[in-house]
Amino acid sequence: MNFNLTLIGQMISFGVFVWFTMTYVWTPIVKALSDRKAKIAEGLAAAERGHQEKSLGEQRAQEVLNTAKAQATEILSQAQKRAGEIVEESKVDARSEGQRLIAAAQAEIERETNRAREELREKVATLAVAAAEKILKKEIDVRAHQSLVDDFARQI
Amino acid sequence: MSTAETLTAQGYIQHHLTNLTLGVHPEHGLGFAHNAQGAAEMGFWAINVDTMFFSILLGWLFVRFFRGVAEQATAGIPGPAQNFAEWIVEFIDENVRGSFTGKNPLVAPLALTIFVWVFMMNLMDLIPVDLLPWLFGQSMAIFGADPHHVFLRVVPTTDPNTTFALALVVFGMVLYYSFKMKGVFGFLGELSLQPFGVWGMPANLILEGISLLSKPVSLALRLFGNMYAGEMIFILIALMFGGGWALGLTAGALQFVWAVFHILIITLQAFIFMVLTVVYLDMAHQTHH
Numbered sequence: 224m225n226f227n228l229t230l231i232g233q234m235i236s237f238g239v240f241v242w243f244t245m246t247y248v249w250t251p252i253v254k255a256l257s258d259r260k261a262k263i264a265e266g267l268a269a270a271e272r273g274h275q276e277k278s279l280g281e282q283r284a285q286e287v288l289n290t291a292k293a294q295a296t297e298i299l300s301q302a303q304k305r306a307g308e309i310v311e312e313s314k315v316d317a318r319s320e321g322q323r324l325i326a327a328a329q330a331e332i333e334r335e336t337n338r339a340r341e342e343l344r345e346k347v348a349t350l351a352v353a354a355a356e357k358i359l360k361k362e363i364d365v366r367a368h369q370s371l372v373d374d375f376a377r378q379i
Numbered sequence: 380m381s382t383a384e385t386l387t388a389q390g391y392i393q394h395h396l397t398n399l400t401l402g403v404h405p406e407h408g409l410g411f412a413h414n415a416q417g418a419a420e421m422g423f424w425a426i427n428v429d430t431m432f433f434s435i436l437l438g439w440l441f442v443r444f445f446r447g448v449a450e451q452a453t454a455g456i457p458g459p460a461q462n463f464a465e466w467i468v469e470f471i472d473e474n475v476r477g478s479f480t481g482k483n484p485l486v487a488p489l490a491l492t493i494f495v496w497v498f499m500m501n502l503m504d505l506i507p508v509d510l511l512p513w514l515f516g517q518s519m520a521i522f523g524a525d526p527h528h529v530f531l532r533v534v535p536t537t538d539p540n541t542t543f544a545l546a547l548v549v550f551g552m553v554l555y556y557s558f559k560m561k562g563v564f565g566f567l568g569e570l571s572l573q574p575f576g577v578w579g580m581p582a583n584l585i586l587e588g589i590s591l592l593s594k595p596v597s598l599a600l601r602l603f604g605n606m607y608a609g610e611m612i613f614i615l616i617a618l619m620f621g622g623g624w625a626l627g628l629t630a631g632a633l634q635f636v637w638a639v640f641h642i643l644i645i646t647l648q649a650f651i652f653m654v655l656t657v658v659y660l661d662m663a664h665q666t667h668h
Contacts (some may be wrong), residue, residue: 225419226540227402229427233434233544235534240496241548245488248442251449253487255461258454306509336384 347379384412389616395614397530398427398538413528427538434535437499441492467495471653478657481664483556486657491663493545494653500541500579501606501645503534505638508613536606536648540581546599555592556663565666594659598652609641 351372391414400418400423410427412418418425448464457465463652470528471494475487511533535541557566570587573582616637619630 224511225598226543227400227421227425227427229398229430229538229540229549230544232431233541234427234548236431236435236438236543237492237496237548240442241485243442244445244492248445249468249488249491251452252445252464253472255452255454255457255466256469259457261455286514287642331542371462 385558392614398532399429399530400425401428403555427533430535433533475657479661486660488655490657493656494649498649499536504609508617536602538608539603542603546595550595553659553663555564560664561610561666588595602648602652
């Protein structure tokens with residue numbers, strides 16, 4: 224155990240190493256550590272927030288979905304009602320239109336019948352006149368032939 | 380183990396316990412000491428080149444590694460080197476927080492330096508005792524030196540100069556902060572008024588003085604003693620390798636067992652030195668009335 228200059232040398236190198244560690248080593252590493260700690264805490268908080276937001280969003284989505292469903296049901300029922308009404312209306316329309324057509328057709332038939340009857344009547348009259356002329360050319364016995372002419376005219 | 384000294388166990392041990400000392404010998408002038416006695420004759424103004432070289436090399440490796448990490452330190456995902464450095468830093472930080480109650484930005488870096496540097500210097504003990512001295516001797520022989528007179532001690536903490544240097548720096552800090560925190564009278568009062576009060580002042584001074592002075596001495600001697608004894612056991616085990624194959628095998632097993640056990644010792648000694656330093660500094664910072 225002989226002490227010599229090494230003692231002083233070791234003291235100086237120890238001091239230098241301590242100084243260097245304090246100035247250039249400790250602070251940056253500890254800072255990185257505390258920064259990371261803060262970052263992790265931040266990340267955890269953000270995750271927690273995200274979680275809450277997610278459940279909130281889900282809830283909101285569910286609400287929107289529910290209202291949409293309700294609206295859809297309402298629209299559907301309204302549409303069904305409207306369709307029923309339309310069908311009902313068109314039925315009524317069709318019926319009245321049909322009746323109108325029938326009426327028109329009947330009127331037409333009536334008219335045609337009348338017209339035909341008129342024509343026939345005219346022809347019968349002519350024929351009757353012609354027949355009468357022919358009969359008259361021979362012998363006219365009004366009394367004898369009155370019932371004949373009447374009969375004839377009635378047949379028309 | 381020169382021509383004069385035969386290859387004796389004593390010579391072998393002596394060789395391993397002699398530092399490579401550079402200094403001015405009163406008879407041989409400037410140069411490396413040829414033996415332990417020569418080194419002692421150089422007096423105080425000589426330097427143990429091996430101790431200085433290895434301690435500064437290890438200290439340089441330590442600051443180089445940690446500085447490299449600190450330069451690229453990121454709060455994001457750390458790389459393996461940063462992970463390792465952070466593991467040590469957090470370990471130190473936890474210990475300092477646990478035992479140091481004051482506020483001083485110096486203490487934690489000081490503890491880190493002590494722990495890692497002392498651990499690395501102690502770690503040199505696990506290198507086979509003959510390897511580096513033999514390599515050094517052989518390489519010096521190229522330059523014409525007698526390898527038997529080339530000494531090399533690779534474990535700086537087995538040199539009391541190192542351990543006392545550390546302890547004295549710590550002691551200086553203890554004194555500095557005692558005066559700074561407690562004030563001159565506060566510190567002197569603490570030394571002279573406890574534990575027996577004003578009327579027991581001489582007894583107080585003796586007791587407190589001893590307890591104060593024992594701090595650096597116990598710090599230095601504990602580390603030195605443990606490392607010196609550990610190295611000595613490695614040397615004694617190494618001696619057995621020369622005693623035939625049976626003894627050699629036993630020595631191999633013993634060396635393994637001791638090395639494994641020594642891993643615990645070197646870590647523990649570095650840790651104890653660090654913790655006691657922090658505790659002493661904490662005591663220096665306390666101002667109780």
